[in-house]
Amino acid sequence: NAGVMQNPRHLVRRRGQEARLRCSPMKGHSHVYWYRQLPEEGLKFMVYLQKENIIDESGMPKERFSAEFPKEGPSILRIQQVVRGDSAAYFCASSPPDSGSSYEQYFGPGTRLTVT
Amino acid sequence: AQTVTQSQPEMSVQEAETVTLSCTYDTSESNYYLFWYKQPPSRQMILVIRQEAYKQQNATENRFSVNFQKAAKSFSLKISDSQLGDTAMYFCAFRGGGADGLTFGKGTHLIIQP
Numbered sequence: 001n002a003g004v005m006q007n008p009r010h011l012v013r014r015r016g017q018e019a020r021l022r023c024s025p026m027k028g029h030s031h032v033y034w035y036r037q038l039p040e041e042g043l044k045f046m047v048y049l050q051k052e053n054i055i056d057e058s059g060m061p062k063e064r065f066s067a068e069f070p071k072e073g074p075s076i077l078r079i080q081q082v083v084r085g086d087s088a089a090y091f092c093a094s095s096p097p098d099s100g101s102s103y104e105q106y107f108g109p110g111t112r113l114t115v116t
Numbered sequence: 117a118q119t120v121t122q123s124q125p126e127m128s129v130q131e132a133e134t135v136t137l138s139c140t141y142d143t144s145e146s147n148y149y150l151f152w153y154k155q156p157p158s159r160q161m162i163l164v165i166r167q168e169a170y171k172q173q174n175a176t177e178n179r180f181s182v183n184f185q186k187a188a189k190s191f192s193l194k195i196s197d198s199q200l201g202d203t204a205m206y207f208c209a210f211r212g213g214g215a216d217g218l219t220f221g222k223g224t225h226l227i228i229q230p
Contacts, residue, residue: 041222041223089159107153110159
């Protein structure tokens with residue numbers, strides 16, 4: 001059973017460009033979470049999605065950031081008009097629909113975004 | 117909102133020693149979950165151990181165990197017989213009773229010296 005897949009692993013964008021980060025959850029998992037890790041910091045929750053629904057986006061910046069988890073295909077975190085402050089590691093995690101209420105989250109390897 | 121505090125930015129011990137990493141949290145919820153994650157230089161987040169708040173018994177996974185003090189809102193991680201491969205960042209994390217996002221502490225950088 002493949003783990004959580006994220007691509008690309010490294011992404012370089014110039015200021016003002018768009019960044020698209022992809023996450024394929026583990027097989028059978030229907031919950032997807034996105035986190036951001038700034039240098040020397042812990043992970044910060046951004047958004048929680050289920051198929052075709054955003055459940056909680058309380059950690060998502062109000063502008064330029066969006067996320068989706070379509071019926072088919074990976075979850076996408078999209079950052080428009082990137083700025084240097086968006087440089088960070090972005091992690092995706094997934095959990096199964098019902099794991100005895102523990103909803104244990106399994107993390108992908110992360111995408112390191114560098115904005116030049 | 118929940119907060120998670122790790123007061124030790126860095127710790128260093130000799131191989132085979134026992135080390136304890138501290139974590140405190142603040143919440144008004146009665147049902148929740150606590151986790152310790154390990155992040156080695158590869159940056160992959162690896163779940164080390166999990167504790168359900170409703171369970172009084174401390175969780176144990178091989179060399180890793182926790183001291184969960186619910187009233188004090190404390191959740192420390194003990195690593196016995198430490199190994200060089202234990203060198204990593206360790207993050208304490210909190211999750212409420214539902215399928216919510218995790219709240220992480222800032223981490224403790226653990227260095228195991230040969």
